[in-house]
Amino acid sequence: MQLMPQRLPADIESQSFVIIDSLFEGKRPFAGGAWDVARRIIHAAGDITLAEDLHLPDEAIAAGVAALADGAPIFTDTMMLKAGVSRKRLPRDNEVRCILECSDTTREAESGRCTRARAGMMHLGDALNGSVVAIGNAPTALLALLELHETRNVRPALVIGMPVGFVNAAESKELLLAEPRLAGLAVRGRRGGSPLAAAAVNALAILARAKNAG
Numbered sequence: 741m742q743l744m745p746q747r748l749p750a751d752i753e754s755q756s757f758v759i760i761d762s763l764f765e766g767k768r769p770f771a772g773g774a775w776d777v778a779r780r781i782i783h784a785a786g787d788i789t790l791a792e793d794l795h796l797p798d799e800a801i802a803a804g805v806a807a808l809a810d811g812a813p814i815f816t817d818t819m820m821l822k823a824g825v826s827r828k829r830l831p832r833d834n835e836v837r838c839i840l841e842c843s844d845t846t847r848e849a850e851s852g853r854c855t856r857a858r859a860g861m862m863h864l865g866d867a868l869n870g871s872v873v874a875i876g877n878a879p880t881a882l883l884a885l886l887e888l889h890e891t892r893n894v895r896p897a898l899v900i901g902m903p904v905g906f907v908n909a910a911e912s913k914e915l916l917l918a919e920p921r922l923a924g925l926a927v928r929g930r931r932g933g934s935p936l937a938a939a940a941v942n943a944l945a946i947l948a949r950a951k952n953a954g
Contacts, residue, residue, distance in 0.1 A: 753783070760779050764791070770796055774796040774797075774798055776947060777944065780940070781936050781939045785935070790936075795917055795928055803923040804923070805944055805951055807872055808832070808945055809948040811833075812871050814873075815864065815871055815896075816837070816876070816934075816938075817861075817877050818838065818876060821934040821937050822838040825938055825942065825945075830945050830948075831945060832948075858881060861885050861888065862887075868888065870895075870896065871897060872897060872900070873899050874900040874941050876903065876904065876937030876938065877904060879912040882915075886912070895922065896923075898944075900941065901913045901925065901926040902932035904930065906930060913932075925940055
């Protein structure tokens with residue numbers, strides 16, 4: 741068996757992007773910053789068909805980049821997603837916090853009233869204003885955020901809605917995209933996950949660093 745040559749992580753990533761670019765040559769579904777985000781999500785999934793389900797409006801990309809460039813905090817729905825955010829790529833040493841770390845989430849969930857994700861989101865409330873919220877696992881977290889927006893006018897700068905699964909995942913994302921007052925990025929349908937949401941955050945962080953450097 742012939743072993744493959746060893747490559748540095750940066751080389752693997754850059755070569756992967758070259759391959760993805762070539763697969764979409766002449767037919768890219770997005771341009772500019774939206775393509776930077778799409779390409780990194782596709783890379784995280786290893787699936788070029790994901791491009792068909794991506795919702796990446798330019799105005800939402802711009803809102804997320806501007807918020808991160810200004811130092812906005814990032815809230816995630818899982819510890820896995822939090823771990824997937826590359827600190828070295830953040831433009832302003834932005835705070836990264838998982839909503840499950842909020843006090844009383846476990847107690848409230850164990851009471852049977854709601855999931856930990858919903859409890860954490862509801863507990864944060866107004867602290868979400870102006871932030872970047874990334875959801876890769878729990879539809880209940882996204883639904884709670886939409887409820888906060890409706891009842892208390894809580895308004896993050898950007899919502900990355902990428903919960904995965906068969907129960908309320910697709911539906912919660914459609915509700916996000918139907919809300920004109922919220923800037924949202926999403927993977928439509930059942931697909932999603934923490935790696936994809938983290939990839940979106942990292943892509944936006946890179947764009948924000950370039951914005952600050954320029």
